[in-house]
Amino acid sequence: MNRRRLLFLSALSGLAAAGTSCSSGWQAPRRPEFTNRLRIPPPAESRRAAGGFREFALDLRAGGRTGFLPGLTTATWGINGSYLGPTVRVARGERVRMAVTNRLDEATTLHWHGVRLPATMDGGPHQMIAPGATWRPEWTIEQPAATTWFHPHPHEKTAMHVYRGLAGLLLIDDPDGPRLPSRYGVDDVPLIVQDKRFDDDGALDEGDVDSGTFGALGDQILINGTHDPYFEVRTELVRFRLLNASNARVYRIGFTDGRPCQVVATDGGLLERPVAVDRVKLSPGERAEIVVRFTAGEQAMLDSRGENIKQANDIEEEDFQLLRLVAAAELTGSAPVPAALGGAPAVPPPAGARIRRFELSGSEINGQDMEMTRIDEVVPAGANEIWEIDNTTYAHNFHIHEVSFRILDINGAAPPAYQQGPKDTVFIPKKAKARLSVRFGTYTDPVTPYMYHCHILRHEDKGMMGQFVVVKPGTEHQVPRTLAHRHD
Structure with a gap:
């Protein structure tokens, strides 16, 4: 361990008041050390x-x-x-x-x-x-x-x-993609964000995973499986690949000092151009790529901030510190983020596009729980459709397998600019309506379905999921709506 790192870790590991254990589970120190x-x-x-x-x-x-x-x-x-x-x-x-x-x-x-x-x-x-x-x-x-x-x-x-x-x-x-930070683990850094709850002996508390309205909502945060993590920044720009891999929790990720970051990609890939933001909202399953600038010798804290619950959703929201960033005394220079990223522009749905409507309730879609033998929707290959998602109850999100979609609007309003790129998962607040422009692929199979479902995993397991098959155009009415129960 070199002298600089030793001094840094010593400074962070000062005596913070330790939390006491109680029957509700393990408690972290009151002030995370991030060492x-x-x-x-x-x-x-x-x-x-x-x-x-x-x-x-x-x-x-x-x-x-x-x-x-x-x-x-x-x-x-x-x-x-x-x-x-x-x-x-x-x-x-x-x-x-x-x-x-x-x-x-x-x-x-x-x-x-x-x-x-x-x-x-x-x-x-x-x-x-x-x-x-x-x-x-x-x-x-x-x-x-x-x-x-x-x-x-x-x-x-x-x-x-x-x-x-x-x-x-x-x-x-993509070998032909734009010049972005790409040295894995150096200036191209994955951040898998998960919340957990631990028992006194360190065991995962699994009591809420299969119960309650939303399932597991932890009080401790892991990043790539690291608790109280820090990362040593060695370059002027760092590209963070954010993944919300939590079961239910929603995050609004940014920096405690309010520094801006540039969103360069969403779930399905690159934006047309960078979008400057101070926070990125991610529900379970969603991803975003952000590029952040650092100054030699500084420290910064990546965190998550809760929103007004009544206006946003009714999942319990809290403020969390996520990751301490420690910049080296000298940083390697970075090329600026290109003004044009090469992401495909949004294509409006064609006139007369098929509209499919989905109503989300507590654990059902269109009044039905998931059934492995039932085909709910049949889609012609290559179609560009409008899917209207009406959430009649508490917060959900919606993930569609295989497709790429664009958010047209939520409650009639266009999404923030950084959410206008290609997506496969969208957060839908309680009693909100979303419209999606969904572009389907060309793989056809009339007997093997893809899924669409809420990606709050407790809801998915309870039955908030449906099935669709993609078929050769013109054969939609020839497809049986019942399958043998198979585990291929």
């Missing part, structure tokens, strides 16, 4: 396989022990490790194959959230992986650069599998 170096998920290893594929091996494991809290270890699940997974990085145009081995003692899946691919490769609840089995989905990366991710998607059990630690990032690069 734990931010863990950067390791890049996933790959090999060249027959047929020109690049193959990644992902093992889903139970029985891990992870040190989150001082002096304690926590039983966790992980992918190729004790908690979370490696970062899979692929390029546009590549042919990829995943060897996903389930080493749990129960069946699960692995869904590629935000990835555009055939329905049989999607990893939804129809692609269950039995204990001890290996699933080998393969596809060609045919979408722009984006920050996507993977997590389990078993029907009625997603919340627990994600809460215990099964998730990871899948980054898509």
Whole structure:
């Protein structure tokens, strides 16, 4: 440990009054110390396989022990490790194959959230992986650069599998993309944000994961599985890839000193041009890429601020400190963010576009809980439709598999500029209405559905999910609306 770092850590670890333990669970010190170096998920290893594929091996494991809290270890699940997974990085145009081995003692899946691919490769609840089995989905990366991710998607059990630690990032690069910070772990930094609650012995408190209105709402924050983290900044500009991988909590992420950041990408990829903001709002499953400028020798705090609950939503909101940034005495220069990022402009829905309406209630969509054998919607390949989402109750969000959409409006108002890029997940406050311009892909399969659902995982597990198939145009009325109950 060099002298500068030793002095820094000594300054941060002064005697803060320690919180006392109580029956409600472990409590952190009153003033977080932020002396734990931010863990950067390791890049996933790959090999060249027959047929020109690049193959990644992902093992889903139970029985891990992870040190989150001082002096304690926590039983966790992980992918190729004790908690979370490696970062899979692929390029546009590549042919990829995943060897996903389930080493749990129960069946699960692995869904590629935000990835555009055939329905049989999607990893939804129809692609269950039995204990001890290996699933080998393969596809060609045919979408722009984006920050996507993977997590389990078993029907009625997603919340627990994600809460215990099964998730990871899948980054898509485009060799022809703009010049942005891209040195992984140096100036291109993933931030997987999750909230947890711990018992006195350090165990994950799972009591609320499958209960209550929203499920798990933790009082401790992990970033990449690190509690009270800090990151050493070594460049003038840093690109942070933000992922809300929490079960239910909504964050408004920015800096305590109010410094601006530039949003360069949303869920589905790059914006047309950078958008300067002081905060980015992310509900579960949403992503954003921001670029932030630092000055040599300074310190800054990334945090989350709650909103007025009555006006925004009725999920419990709190203020959280997330990550301390410590800039080196000398910083490497960074090229400025390009004025044009190359993101595709929004295309208005065509005149006469099909409108589909979805009403969200407590745990139902259009008055129905999820049914594995029922096809709710049949969509012609390549369609550009308008989906109207009417939330009649408390806060929800809405995720559609495989597609890219644009938010047209929420309660009649256009979304903030930074949310006008390509999306796959949208937050819908209580009793609000959203309109989406949804562009579907060209993969067709009349018997294997994709999902749409609330990504507050408790709601998804309770049944707030539906199924759609994408078919050859003109064959919509030939598709049966009932499937055999399959776990492919």
